[in-house]
Amino acid sequence: MKKxxxxxxxxxxxxxxxxxxxxxxxxxxxxxxxxxxxEHSISWTDAFFTATSASTxxxxxxxxxxxTLTTFGEIxxxxxxxxxxxxxxxxxxxxxxxxxxxxxxQNRIYIRDSYNQQTVGGMVKYVRLILLFVLSIETLAITLLxxxxxxxxxxxxxxxxxxxxxxxxxxxxxxxxxxxxxIPFVGDPIVTIILSSxxxxxxxxxxxxxxxxxxxxxxxxxxxxxxxxxxxxxxNVIATIxxxxxxxxxxxxxxxxxxxxxxxxxxxxxxSPRTAGFNTIPTGNMEEPSxxxxxxxxxxxxxxxxxxxxxxLTTFMVIVYATIAYFRGISEPHLFGRTIKTEIxxxxxxxxxxSLSTIISSLFLLTITESIPLFPLAFEVFxxxxxxxxxxxxxxxxxSIGKLIVCLVMFMGRIGPLTLFYLLLKPKKESYKFPYxxxxxx
Numbered sequence: 001m002k003k004x005x006x007x008x009x010x011x012x013x014x015x016x017x018x019x020x021x022x023x024x025x026x027x028x029x030x031x032x033x034x035x036x037x038x039e040h041s042i043s044w045t046d047a048f049f050t051a052t053s054a055s056t057x058x059x060x061x062x063x064x065x066x067x068t069l070t071t072f073g074e075i076x077x078x079x080x081x082x083x084x085x086x087x088x089x090x091x092x093x094x095x096x097x098x099x100x101x102x103x104x105x106q107n108r109i110y111i112r113d114s115y116n117q118q119t120v121g122g123m124v125k126y127v128r129l130i131l132l133f134v135l136s137i138e139t140l141a142i143t144l145l146x147x148x149x150x151x152x153x154x155x156x157x158x159x160x161x162x163x164x165x166x167x168x169x170x171x172x173x174x175x176x177x178x179x180x181x182x183i184p185f186v187g188d189p190i191v192t193i194i195l196s197s198x199x200x201x202x203x204x205x206x207x208x209x210x211x212x213x214x215x216x217x218x219x220x221x222x223x224x225x226x227x228x229x230x231x232x233x234x235x236n237v238i239a240t241i242x243x244x245x246x247x248x249x250x251x252x253x254x255x256x257x258x259x260x261x262x263x264x265x266x267x268x269x270x271x272s273p274r275t276a277g278f279n280t281i282p283t284g285n286m287e288e289p290s291x292x293x294x295x296x297x298x299x300x301x302x303x304x305x306x307x308x309x310x311x312x313l314t315t316f317m318v319i320v321y322a323t324i325a326y327f328r329g330i331s332e333p334h335l336f337g338r339t340i341k342t343e344i345x346x347x348x349x350x351x352x353x354x355s356l357s358t359i360i361s362s363l364f365l366l367t368i369t370e371s372i373p374l375f376p377l378a379f380e381v382f383x384x385x386x387x388x389x390x391x392x393x394x395x396x397x398x399x400s401i402g403k404l405i406v407c408l409v410m411f412m413g414r415i416g417p418l419t420l421f422y423l424l425l426k427p428k429k430e431s432y433k434f435p436y437x438x439x440x441x442x
Contacts, residue, residue, distance in 0.1 A: 018415050021084070024055045025411075028080045037073035045400045052407040054080035056414035057307055059174025059277030059389020060380075062396045062403065066177035074177060078167050084414070085171025085202070085307040086134060130206045134170070141166040141198055148190045169198040172307040174277020174389030182268075186280040187261040192268050199276035200236075203302030204228055223338045224314060228303050231313045239270035239297055243290055252285035273297035275308040277389020284376075284392040291379060291392070298386035299355070309387040309413045311348075311355050318348040359385050362409045369401045380406065385413040 028051030031037060033044065042050075046062045053060045054077050069077060142162050150158030161177065168175045176182060185191040201209065211225040218226065244266035247253045254262045268280045273294050286294070301310015318333075322345050325333035333340050363374075363381045370377060376392040383390045384406045398406065 021055060021411065021415060024080065024083055025051050027051075028055055028076065031076045032069075032073060034072075036070060037076060038069055039067065042068065043400075045403055049403045049407055050077070051080060052410050053389070054173065054175065055084040056309075056387050056410040057081055057085045057171045057173040058384060058387040058410045058414075059168070060384060060391055060395050060406065060410070061175070061389075062398075064179055065175060066179060074164065077175060078164060081171050081173045081175065082167055085173065086130070126206070126210070129210060133206065133209065137198070137201065138166055138170055141170070141194055145191070145194050148194075165195060166198060169195040169276060169278065170202045170307065172199045172202050172276045172302065172309075172387070174272075176278065182278050182280045183282065186265050186268075187257070189264060192264055192280065195278060196268055196271050196276075199274075199278075199307075200232070200271055203274055203276075203306050203308035204232065205303030205306035208303055208306075223336055224304070226336050227314050227317050231317050232303075235274075235297075235300070235313065236267075236271050239273075239293070240267045242293055243270050246287050246290045246293070247281075250285070250287055253281040253287075269294075270297070273386070273388055273390060274300065274302050274313075275310055275386045275388040277383070279390060283390050288375070291375070294390065295379060295382040298382045298388045298390070299359075301386050309385070309416075311351050315348045315351050318344060319352060322348075355385065358409065358412050362405055365405050366398075366402055369399055369405065372397065381409055384409040387413045 025048070029044070029048045032042070032047040032051055035041075042063065049060075049062050052058075065074065065077065142159070145162035145166060146159045149162050152158065153161055164175075164177055167173075174181075178184065182191065182195070205228065208225045208228045211222055212229075215221055221229075240263070244254075244262060247255070247266065247269075248262065249255050254265045257265060265280050268278070269286075272278050274297055283291075283294075299310055300316045301312055302308025304312050304314060317335075318340060321333045321335055321340065325331075332342075333345070359381050362385075363378055366372075366377050366381065367374065372394050376394045379390075379392050380394055380398075382388075387410055395406075
């Protein structure tokens with residue numbers, strides 16, 4: 001007992017969080033290798049890749065889920081997605097609360113770090129609200145989608161397909177049991193709106209949703225919530241219009257659709273990279289400018305303390321506003337009547353630098369191990385880091401080493417750049433300052 005407590009004190013929250021994800025991946029790999037989990041035998045590499053993709057809520061797949069996994073295997077996949085999306089610590093605390101156990105300060109710290117918060121106060125209450133919110137949203141969405149799909153697929157399949165895709169969508173996973181993902185439903189507004197709403201809400205972040213729920217007025221929202229809502233709306237509109245114009249005449253995607261379906265498909269493909277991974281048009285058939293723009297969206301990602309990854313929308317907005325402020329001669333950037341701290345600027349710069357370094361390093365390794373063109377490889381790496389799941393169709397063609405590299409990128413993308421940084425270096429605050437001097441830049 002004393003030894004266990006000693007290790008718990010010595011292990012930092014980033015190590016615990018990363019270790020939990022790693023254990024989930026290993027456990028998922030072992031379950032997916034069971035004979036009852038697959039229709040035919042799969043390799044250990046493919047089982048590990050699939051477990052990693054599900055646990056990190058990515059959605060990249062090396063085989064067709066619907067024809068390879070049995071119902072048992074699909075349920076294992078869904079469990080990994082739900083645990084990976086909300087966090088293992090959230091479920092662990094929920095189980096402790098269910099049995100009336102006391103939640104210690106150490107577990108509260110783990111929850112705080114899992115959701116990237118500043119204080120441990122109210123963490124247990126937030127976990128309770130998060131679980132209630134998730135169950136309510138998923139139940140409502142499953143009901144609505146079932147009403148639409150039961151007449152098409154029948155009672156059993158209609159409810160099952162709805163449950164699978166709702167959980168996958170809300171957790172921003174992008175896994176589908178349909179061979180062509182959601183391409184058959186490209187012109188279906190009900191499927192498009194329900195599933196896209198799920199990964200938009202899931203990508204906002206739980207604390208943003210709670211802030212909106214508790215404070216009905218925009219004026220009373222926190223700066224983070226205001227940035228997430230305005231940034232999400234603005235980016236989604238810009239992305240929809242951009243993809244609509246770029247793909248308008250592409251007969252391999254939306255060129256032959258009616259104007260209404262073109263808008264619907266463009267909207268879905270605009271919000272999916274943040275970071276859901278579903279697609280209603282063939283990703284590999286998109287124009288190169290559209291693919292490059294999608295890579296940017298995947299890099300930006302969703303919100304902090306959400307089921308999404310990427311550098312996060314607020315990080316991107318802070319860097320943009322800081323750049324604008326510099327050119328306007330403003331020493332401290334401000335937004336919505338609030339000044340952004342220098343600490344936040346440095347944090348955003350660190351996140352972006354570590355993220356780009358991870359992507360470039362991984363892409364460099366893949367160009368050595370794979371005989372695949374650079375552009376599809378780059379798209380795959382951006383998708384893996386953003387835990388998106390969109391692909392140009394090369395995932396299954398990767399070598400075993402290539403798959404392991406992509407697994408590492410998915411893992412890094414899910415635990416977050418700063419968690420990765422804390423694992424590599426133990427930060428400490430300096431108690432002294434050096435004299436200033438001039439450095440020429442630009």
